[in-house]
Amino acid sequence: MKTFLILGAGTGGTMVANKMAEILDTQEWRIVIVDRDETHYYQPGFLFIPFGTYSPSDVVKPKRNFLPPQVDVIFSDIELIEPDKNRVKLGRAKKTINYDYLVISTGSHIHPEETPGLDDEAAWMKNVFPFYTLEGATKLGNFLKFWKGGRMVLNISEMPIKCPVAPLEFLFLADWFFHERGIRDKVEIVFATPLPGAFTKPRASAVLGGMLDDKGINLQPEFTIMEVDHAKQVIRSYDETEIGYDLLVTIPTNMGAEVIGHSGMGDELNFVPANKHTLQSDKWENVWIIGDAGNVPASKAGSVAHFMLDVLIENIHRHMEGLEPLPDFDGHANCYIESGFEKGVLIDFNYDVEPLPGKYPLPGFGPFSLLKESYANHWGKMMFRWMYWNILLKGGEMPFESQMSMAGKWE
Amino acid sequence: MTALNTITLNEEGFMTNPAEWTEDIATVLAEKEGITLTDAHWAIINFSREKAADSGAAPTLRQITQGIGITTKELFALYPKGPAKKVAKISGLGKPEGCV
Numbered sequence: 001m002k003t004f005l006i007l008g009a010g011t012g013g014t015m016v017a018n019k020m021a022e023i024l025d026t027q028e029w030r031i032v033i034v035d036r037d038e039t040h041y042y043q044p045g046f047l048f049i050p051f052g053t054y055s056p057s058d059v060v061k062p063k064r065n066f067l068p069p070q071v072d073v074i075f076s077d078i079e080l081i082e083p084d085k086n087r088v089k090l091g092r093a094k095k096t097i098n099y100d101y102l103v104i105s106t107g108s109h110i111h112p113e114e115t116p117g118l119d120d121e122a123a124w125m126k127n128v129f130p131f132y133t134l135e136g137a138t139k140l141g142n143f144l145k146f147w148k149g150g151r152m153v154l155n156i157s158e159m160p161i162k163c164p165v166a167p168l169e170f171l172f173l174a175d176w177f178f179h180e181r182g183i184r185d186k187v188e189i190v191f192a193t194p195l196p197g198a199f200t201k202p203r204a205s206a207v208l209g210g211m212l213d214d215k216g217i218n219l220q221p222e223f224t225i226m227e228v229d230h231a232k233q234v235i236r237s238y239d240e241t242e243i244g245y246d247l248l249v250t251i252p253t254n255m256g257a258e259v260i261g262h263s264g265m266g267d268e269l270n271f272v273p274a275n276k277h278t279l280q281s282d283k284w285e286n287v288w289i290i291g292d293a294g295n296v297p298a299s300k301a302g303s304v305a306h307f308m309l310d311v312l313i314e315n316i317h318r319h320m321e322g323l324e325p326l327p328d329f330d331g332h333a334n335c336y337i338e339s340g341f342e343k344g345v346l347i348d349f350n351y352d353v354e355p356l357p358g359k360y361p362l363p364g365f366g367p368f369s370l371l372k373e374s375y376a377n378h379w380g381k382m383m384f385r386w387m388y389w390n391i392l393l394k395g396g397e398m399p400f401e402s403q404m405s406m407a408g409k410w411e
Numbered sequence: 412m413t414a415l416n417t418i419t420l421n422e423e424g425f426m427t428n429p430a431e432w433t434e435d436i437a438t439v440l441a442e443k444e445g446i447t448l449t450d451a452h453w454a455i456i457n458f459s460r461e462k463a464a465d466s467g468a469a470p471t472l473r474q475i476t477q478g479i480g481i482t483t484k485e486l487f488a489l490y491p492k493g494p495a496k497k498v499a500k501i502s503g504l505g506k507p508e509g510c511v
Contacts, residue, residue, distance in 0.1 A: 158472070196493060202423060222492040224472075226484065238487035268473040297468070 002029050005088060005099035007078060008257075009035035009063050011043075011393065012291030012305040013105035018395035019313045021068040031070065032097060034090060036077040038063055041134060042388060043162075044302060047169055047338070049137035050129075051177045052145070056138055058385075066393040078106075081263040083284045101286050101316060104265075104272055106257035108162050108292040108300055114253040115157050117228035128228065128248045131170060132162065140249065144177070149186030150246030155235055156193045157225050157253045160269075162292055162300040164200055165347070167191070167251055168208055169338040175215045176340030189216070192223040192235065192243055201354040204347055207371050211339060254300070256293055271295035276351070277327030279312045280319075288316060298331040298351065303400075306392060307332040310402045332404040334360075336381035344377030346370055350404040358409040363399055367408065414439045418503075425505050429463065432503030440501045444490075448501075452489055455479060459502045469499035469507045 004020055006013045017033045024031060045059035067073055076093030087098045110132045112119035118128065129143065130136035152174065156167055171191055178184040191198075191212065197205035198212055198219060212219050226238045234242040255261075256270035265272050265283075273282045274289045276296040281287035290308050292300035298308075308329055315325035331351030336344050346368045347355035359367040368377050392398060418431045426432060437456060441448050448456075458479055462470045472495040476483050490497040495507045 194493065196496070224483075224487070224493070238484055239491055268471070268477055 002100040003098060004029055004031045004101045004103075005097055006031070006033040006103045006105060007081070007088065008105035008107055008293065009033050009040070009067065009073070010105060010107050010291065011302045012107075012293070012308070013103065014040070014063070014066050014393045015306065015309050015395050016103050016105065016290055016312065017067055017071045018393070019309065020316075021070050022395070023313070023317065026070050030072060032072045032074060032099075033067065034074045034076055034078060034088070034093075034097075035063060036075065036092070038075050040066060040393075042385060043132075044388070045385060046131055046134060046137040047166055047173070049134070050131055050140040050144055050170075051173050052141060056134055059134065061389065066389075078257075078259045081259060081265060083263070083265060083281075083287055086286070099286075101288070101320075102284075103288050103290060103312075103316075104260070104281075104293045105290045105305075106260060106293045108254045108256055108271070110252040111255050112250065112252040114255075115225055115228065115250075117230060118157075118250060118252060120228070120230050123228070123230035123248075127233075127246065128230065128250060130250050130252060132166075132251060143247070147183075147247065149178075149183045151188040151190060151244060152247040152249065153190045153192055153235065153243055153245040154249045154251075155223070155225055156195070156251045158194055159200070160297075160300060161251050161254045163335075164299055164301075165335045165337045167193070168198060168212075170249065171212065171217050172215065172340040173338055175217060188218070190218045190220060190243060190245075192220040192225070194222065194224040196221050201349065203357075204349075204355040204371060207357075208337070208345070211345075211373075215340070254292075260293070267295050269295075275325075275327075276331065277329050278315055278325035279308055279329055280315065280325055285319070288312060296329075296331070298329075299333040299335070301333060301335065302388070302392075303334045304332070306398065306400070307334075307402045309395070328403070330403050332402060334400060336377055336384065338378065338381055339373050342378050343373045343375055344379075344381050345373050346377045346380065348404060348409075353404060353406070353409075356409040361408050365399065370409065423506060425500055426503040429460075429503045429505075432460075436503065437501050440503075444497055444501065446490065446497070446501070449489075455486070455489065455498055456502045459498050459504060463502070463504045469495070469502070469504035471495055471507050 039060050040063045042059040045054050048054040077091040079089040079091040081088050089096050125139050129140035178187045198209035199205040223237045234244050236242050260266040261270040272289050272294050274294040291305035298304050311329040334348045338344050349355040357371040360370050361367050414436045419427045486494045
């Protein structure tokens with residue numbers, strides 16, 4: 001009996017488990033998935049919790065519900081991965097699993113302790129909140145409900161981060177939320193980012209930067225945070241620039257799982273080096289990555305994990321048959337950006353083509369406007385939660401192509 | 412500025428062909444960023460070019476600080492504002508891949 005082992009049962013790992021369960025012969029293969037947490041989080045939903053649009057119960061379901069019965073599910077932390085010996089030691093489950101194939105889908109997580117002063121007890125979750133965790137998003141929601149206004153600073157510690165458009169969406173939704181609460185004139189919104197503009201890609205950055213301007217949101221580019229001085233309520237950059245805050249919303253440093261680091265499999269941020277087109281580990285040919293656990297320079301987002309899926313499954317299958325993997329993953333990302341007031345912007349891009357304006361043809365639903373605000377884009381985003389729980393996680397057919405297409409885009 | 416006539420820059424100001432890079436070009440590109448290159452600057456440029464030749468990508472801020480053994484603060488003193496991006500530009504490399 002051979003073992004196909006998946007580490008991490010988030011978006012990527014769950015999809016892989018479902019696909020492999022369809023493909024592999026259960027007489028020959030045992031599929032095992034390991035995760036430390038029994039709860040599946042719909043992470044794109046965290047964004048809506050601070051503003052009361054979603055409640056915590058809207059974004060959690062048991063992981064077991066999304067995994068097929070023939071997959072062996074183990075809830076345990078992972079103590080050590082030994083890729084030279086093809087085995088993984090589990091902590092809580094006190095087991096060692098020998099594998100033939102390993103898929104790493106352990107994701108990325110926030111690390112506020114990387115920035116001095118950021119998680120200081122006196123301020124953390126009091127007037128300094130992350131929204132990339134359910135706890136942070138929920139506590140920020142409680143804070144915002146009763147906030148009378150002041151200066152709200154949103155800061156990105158360093159790149160790369162999971163879902164690089166989420167900070168912008170947070171700003172747009174906050175602007176809308178404060179309007180609705182009738183306190184927009186009492187809130188100053190500042191966006192302090194290490195990037196040179198609103199976003200990573202120049203044309204989208206210009207459009208999104210213009211939207212920040214229109215909404216009266218103050219952009220502070222090239223601000224790389226050195227420390228938080230919570231006594232003075234300022235964040236300070238390496239260039240000694242200070243920005244004062246009453247409320248600090250932070251996107252701390254994102255890193256891969258710690259077990260990747262202490263197993264000697266990661267880069268400086270514990271992301272697993274892998275081929276950006278085949279998704280195979282650079283070092284071990286039976287080790288593969290999906291989603292944000294790898295170091296491939298694509299957006300760390302669920303849509304990207306979904307676009308990786310077909311290429312990954314095909315390549316693993318080819319490898320099992322003794323064939324070379326195909327360089328078919330093009331870095332495709334597709335992001336609905338909430339822009340407030342029931343509107344949204346859609347961007348679609350890959351490694352080589354930055355987000356362009358035009359129309360995104362989506363059979364049965366679209367077309368959706370690209371790089372331009374529309375009501376349909378907002379409803380596309382809200383509809384996506386249903387698709388995520390009911391189709392995407394189970395590896396079902398989605399109306400999106402894995403590779404980016406130029407159809408409908410204007411150059 | 413004649414050195415710049417021999418190279419192609421993309422719309423973000425990064426050289427499109429690292430093979431066109433010379434030390435003179437680095438000096439001119441640095442001046443454009445308001446930086447006069449010292450030995451400390453060169454150590455970082457040389458490290459970045461070696462790293463890129465090896466991995467195919469310009470190093471990130473963390474790769475530079477950990478690779479050379481300097482603090483982020485020291486790196487910012489040498490290359491103010493976005494150091495990873497400035498180092499990549501002056502070293503004739505593409506945009507660092509952390510920016511996705």
